[in-house]
Amino acid sequence: MQLAELLKDWPCIVKGSIREQVTGIDDYAQNIQQGYIYVLRKGKKFNGRTFLQQAIQNGASAVVVEDDALLDLKLTVPIVWVPNSMQFLSFASAKLRNFPAEALTVIAITGTNGKTTVSHFISQMLQMQGKNCIVIGTNGVFLNGERWLTSYESLTTLQAKQLQEIFQLAVRQGVDYAILEASSMGLANYRLDDCAIDVGIFLNLSAEHIEDHGSLENYKKAKQRLAILAKNVVLNGDDPFSRSVGINLKKKTVLFGSKGRVDMQWQLLTESEGHSTCCLQYKGEEHILVLPFIGEYQIQNTLAALATLYILNFDIAQLIPGCLHLKLPEGRMQEIENDRDLRIIIDYAHTPAALKAVLQALKQERVRLVFSCGGERDKDKRRKMGTIASTYAYKIYLTTDNARNEKPSDINAQIKSGFYSEQPYEEIEDRAKAIEKAIREAKRGDVVLIAGKGHEQTQTIGSTTIPFSDKACVESALRIIN
Numbered sequence: 001m002q003l004a005e006l007l008k009d010w011p012c013i014v015k016g017s018i019r020e021q022v023t024g025i026d027d028y029a030q031n032i033q034q035g036y037i038y039v040l041r042k043g044k045k046f047n048g049r050t051f052l053q054q055a056i057q058n059g060a061s062a063v064v065v066e067d068d069a070l071l072d073l074k075l076t077v078p079i080v081w082v083p084n085s086m087q088f089l090s091f092a093s094a095k096l097r098n099f100p101a102e103a104l105t106v107i108a109i110t111g112t113n114g115k116t117t118v119s120h121f122i123s124q125m126l127q128m129q130g131k132n133c134i135v136i137g138t139n140g141v142f143l144n145g146e147r148w149l150t151s152y153e154s155l156t157t158l159q160a161k162q163l164q165e166i167f168q169l170a171v172r173q174g175v176d177y178a179i180l181e182a183s184s185m186g187l188a189n190y191r192l193d194d195c196a197i198d199v200g201i202f203l204n205l206s207a208e209h210i211e212d213h214g215s216l217e218n219y220k221k222a223k224q225r226l227a228i229l230a231k232n233v234v235l236n237g238d239d240p241f242s243r244s245v246g247i248n249l250k251k252k253t254v255l256f257g258s259k260g261r262v263d264m265q266w267q268l269l270t271e272s273e274g275h276s277t278c279c280l281q282y283k284g285e286e287h288i289l290v291l292p293f294i295g296e297y298q299i300q301n302t303l304a305a306l307a308t309l310y311i312l313n314f315d316i317a318q319l320i321p322g323c324l325h326l327k328l329p330e331g332r333m334q335e336i337e338n339d340r341d342l343r344i345i346i347d348y349a350h351t352p353a354a355l356k357a358v359l360q361a362l363k364q365e366r367v368r369l370v371f372s373c374g375g376e377r378d379k380d381k382r383r384k385m386g387t388i389a390s391t392y393a394y395k396i397y398l399t400t401d402n403a404r405n406e407k408p409s410d411i412n413a414q415i416k417s418g419f420y421s422e423q424p425y426e427e428i429e430d431r432a433k434a435i436e437k438a439i440r441e442a443k444r445g446d447v448v449l450i451a452g453k454g455h456e457q458t459q460t461i462g463s464t465t466i467p468f469s470d471k472a473c474v475e476s477a478l479r480i481i482n
């Protein structure tokens with residue numbers, strides 16, 4: 001595509017020829033190939049200007065900047081000024097591929113917790129209706145429930161250029177639906193701006209990523225962008241923030257919840273043997289919904305998925321029986337079979353709200369909890385998670401969870417500052433050993449909950465990332481102990 005064609009619908013100032021041919025776009029200089037546009041921007045760690053010559057040597061056909069002072073640079077290629085380079089990166093990535101998202105029904109989910117779970121529930125429900133769908137999120141890229149395209153970095157919301165690339169591949173594969181996790185960082189960085197989102201889902205909000213966004217208000221604003229981008233909106237009426245998003249929103253909206261005025265109302269009737277039975281009311285109809293898991297948060301996740309199919313005009317009554325067969329994604333309440341009469345559970349709970357939800361769901365059980373918090377991220381949550389752990393756990397095994405360049409003992413000291421009761425705890429920095437000790441000490445009927453890493457296959461300590469899996473550690477511990 002000619003630069004002139006690419007720029008014609010976008011506010012910009014160009015210095016140089018607009019006749020250059022453009023073959024791609026990237027803001028990472030090392031990725032620039034012949035004919036690509038290099039988006040030069042200043043980030044938190046680097047200034048893209050450092051890599052400008054490298055981008056040109058790699059064959060950049062033009063350079064896009066958002067700092068107008070850079071228009072004076074003397075370059076061998078055209079310079080284009082745009083008001084917002086990340087927003088342009090999203091638009092141009094989509095335009096260069098002829099806006100592939102428009103050929104798909106796109107569903108995007110935001111919330112502090114539950115995005116991955118809901119995205120996989122929606123995919124499973126759509127598959128039950130014979131639809132082809134992809135899921136793009138924390139656990140990777142999936143096509144009809146199977147892992148697909150494994151080479152992308154592990155982000156919750158991929159970069160705009162990657163999303164557009166996947167949409168194009170999906171359209172070629174005959175996919176009908178794309179289900180995306182919308183992280184607050186992804187929304188704030190405009191990664192989802194050109195995804196033609198048909199349904200935006202708001203699950204919940206608790207204080208996370210505040211350091212990245214600067215304030216809770218900015219975090220909320222980032223999430224609210226999804227309501228601007230989406231054509232239709234699904235809201236969790238039990239979550240004050242999600243409900244507030246619907247105020248004065250002139251879009252088709254479905255509210256689900258257990259209380260107040262909602263369009264789809266659920267009520268938990270019973271929980272037993274790993275199953276929940278609920279009453280679901282909508283449009284004056286009443287249905288019994290049986291789910292293969294416990295915990296009110298899982299009912300919310302299921303309702304978010306059902307409400308999404310409802311807003312897309314599927315017949316909900318037809319979907320209800322299939323909910324009994326929903327499967328949680330890898331690393332979410334994942335039980336590991338064993339012959340020690342224990343419940344060994346791996347769960348990705350790494351926020352206070354998630355840890356509380358899981359521990360509450362486990363109710364009266366004697367829980368031995370293995371966990372820590374990530375380094376160089378959300379320090380605020382450490383004390384809160386300590387308080388929650390000490391409220392519900394029988395014994396706590398503090399360990400290491402991607403400590404990065406912090407000392408695990410410092411992170412754990414902050415977690416301990418939230419302990420308020422005298423329950424026993426131990427600190428075992430080696431996560432594999434902590435898991436083994438918890439399993440070794442567990443008595444028949446105990447629950448061993450290994451929280452925080454879920455599906456993850458790595459552990460980052462210092463700046464080294466090594467292969468690591470909670471599941472493999474459990475299996476190895478069971479072999480050693482037996």
Ligand SMILES: CC(=O)N[C@H]1[C@@H](OP(=O)(O)OP(=O)(O)OC[C@H]2O[C@@H](n3ccc(=O)[nH]c3=O)[C@H](O)[C@@H]2O)O[C@H](CO)[C@@H](O)[C@@H]1O[C@H](C)C(=O)N[C@@H](C)C(=O)N[C@H](CCC(=O)O)C(=O)O
Pocket residue numbers: 027028029030039040041042043044045046047048051154155156157158159183184185186189212
């Ligand atoms: C906060 C955030 O989103 N950061 C992203 C952002 O970083 P940044 O703006 O600070 O940029 P920078 O690293 O300082 O680099 C500045 C410029 O120099 C360029 N550069 C930099 C180095 C180099 O060698 N060559 C080069 O060209 C960069 O491409 C960039 O254009 O731009 C970078 C380049 O596009 C991204 O890699 C980086 O995301 C990284 C991968 C990241 O880890 N982001 C996390 C925080 C994230 O987005 N997480 C969310 C939330 C997950 C959750 O809910 O838990 C997610 O969606 O995954």
Ligand SMILES: Nc1ncnc2c1ncn2[C@@H]1O[C@H](COP(=O)(O)OP(=O)(O)OP(=O)(O)O)[C@@H](O)[C@H]1O
Pocket residue numbers: 111112113114115116117118138156181183203204297298300301331332333347348349350353354355357358454
């Ligand atoms: N609706 C919910 N409310 C509170 N906690 C939840 C909810 N759904 C899941 N969780 C908890 O959060 C953990 C992570 O779930 P999930 O991966 O679905 O969330 P996520 O929003 O995608 O997380 P991330 O953005 O970090 O990938 C689960 O393992 C569970 O402990």
